Amino acid sequence: MTNTQTIQFPASTLEKVHEIIKRYPEGKQKSALLPILHLAQAEWKWCSPEVMDYVASLLSIKPIEVYEVASFYTMFHLEPVGNHVIEYCRTGPCCLMGGVEVYDHLKSKLGIETGETTADGKFTIKEVECLAACGWGPVFQIREKYYMNLTTQKVDEIIEELSK
C-alpha cells in the first residue's frame, strides 16, 4: 500500500474514471478530481500521498493540485483510519436534539476520543459540521450511510452490528 507500483484501480473502477472524465469538455478533466478522490478513498480508505500521486497521474495534473484540494475538503482522510469511520454532527441543531449525550456515549462505548481509532483498527470517530439532517438528529454517517434519530440504545445496536 505504500508502494506506488501497487496502487492501481481495478479495471471496473478505471472504466468509471474514464466515464467521469467524459462528463466535462475536452481539456477540463481536472473537474473529475473530487469524484475520483471519492473513488480512491472508497478503494484505499484514505488518501495517502501515493494515492494522491496516482490520482494526479490519471488526470494529467500535478500532484500539488491534488494535495491542495484533498486537504481543503473535510471528507478526505489524509491519515490512516479504521474500517468504519463514524462522523458525527456536532452543530447546533443536532446538539438541541440531544447530540452531546449520544456522542459522549459513543466515545465511551468505543473507549476513544474524537480523531482516534480503536486499537483493533475497527472504528475511527471524527466530528464533522452540519450533515443537513437537522430535524432527524442526532445524526452520524458511516461512509455513504446516514444513521438518524440516534439514541444511546441505537448507538449500542449499531456498534454491535458493525463489530460482528
Next chain:
Amino acid sequence: MKILTEHIDVQGIETIDVFRKNGGYAAVEKALKKMTPDEVTEEVKKSGLRGRGGAGFPMGMKWSFLAKPEGVPRYLVCNADESEPGTFKDHYLMMKSPHTLIEGMIVSSYALGANTSYIYIRGELMYVATILEKAIQEAKDKGLLGKNILGSGYDLELYVQLGGGAYICGEETALLESLEGKRGNPRNKPPFPAVKGLWQCPTVVNNVESIAATSWIVNNGGDEYAKIGIGRSTGTKLISVSGHVRKPGVYELPLGITVEDFIYADEWCGGIRDGHKLKAVVAGGSSVPILPAELILKTTNGENRLMSYESLSDGGFATGTMLGSGGFVVMDETTCIVHNTLTFGRFYHHESCGQCSPCREGTGWMDKVLHRIEHGKGRQEDIDLLVDVAKKIEGNTICPLGDAAAWPVAAAIRHFRDEFEWHINHPEKATAKGAVFMREGASWSL
C-alpha cells in the same frame, strides 16, 4: 397548497413510471414542444419566484442576466450543496422525489439554452447522488434526456457532481471553482457567473428548490404561481424544522401564514414539545439573527409575524431576522444560547475558506472567545470584544460567509446579553451540568 411535495409520499414516486402517473414530466412536454426558451423565462419572471437557497434574489431576473455570445456553451448548475445548519429541505426533496428536480433541470436548462447541466451535491449526500443518478438513467431511457428530447431537437446531458465536504461551496463562485476541481475559494465579482462562470462560460447557478418549482410554473403559468403567497413573497417554500417542536421535519407552506400557526398548529410543527415553552427561533438557517419568542411571534408594531421574506425581516436586524434558506431551528427554555452560539461560531471558523483575513482570523477569535465564556473562563470585556470582532468581519470579505458568521453572534448578544453576562459573572453556576439561565419575567422562564 403544495406544489413540490404534493405526491412526495406516494409509494414508488422515486421511479419514473409512478412519477409520470402523478403528472410528472408534463412540464417537459409542454416547454419543449409548445414554448420557446424565452417564453419559459418569461413565465418564471412573472411568477416572482425568488431564489430558495437563502438570498431570495428573483430567479427570472437572474436568468435574464445570462450572457449569450455566439458559439460559447452556457451552463446551468444546480446548487445541491445544502450545508447551512438547520437546513435539510433539498436533502428531503431529492431523496424522496428525485424526478421533481430532474424535471425542473430539463425545463430550466431548455430556457437557458444549456446543453450540459450539472447537479453539484454535497459529498456527504452520496447516497442521494446515487438516487439521482438512477433517476437520470431512467429519464434517459425514456427519451427525456440525451439527444433530441421528445423529438424537439433539444439536447441535454445531465450529470451529478459530488463535493468534498465544504460549506463554502454553497457560495456560487466557490461551487464553480470546486466543480472545476479546485479548492472552494470564492471568486471576486464581477465578473458574475452569468458572464464568466463554469470554465469561464456563461453560467446560472440555482438552488434545488428553485429549479424544482419551475415545472409547476411551466404547467400552470407564472401568474398562477404569483397568486400563491403574499406580496413579493410568492409561491410556496420548503421549511426544514429542527429543535424542540413536537414534529420536526420538512414542511411545504404557502408563504404568508403566521409564524404562530406554523409553530403551534397541528398541521405544521404541532407546538413545543410537552411541558416546555418557546424561548427563541433561528428562522432561516444558522446565519440569520436569532430572535427571542416575543419577537419571532410579533413585530414591534404588534403585528403577527408571517412566514414571508418581508415580514421576517420587518424591523431590520434590530428586531427582525430573515427567511434565508428556511432552516427553522426552534429552542425551548432548556436551551443554552451561549452554547448554541458557540456551535455556530465553531461552525463558521471551521468552514471559513481562509482567503480573506477578516473572516479567517475573526471567526477564529469568535470561536475562541465563545469557547471560554461557555467554559466559565469568560472575561468582562469579552462581550464587547465579540461585538467588535463581528463588526470588523461584516462587509469586509469577498463572499457572504463573513456576514453569515458575524450575524448570529451579534444577534445572540443583542437579544440575550444578560445570558452571556450570567455565564461570565457566575461561572460555577453556568458550567454546572444541565444549568440554564432563566430571565426574570420572560415568557419562557420557569
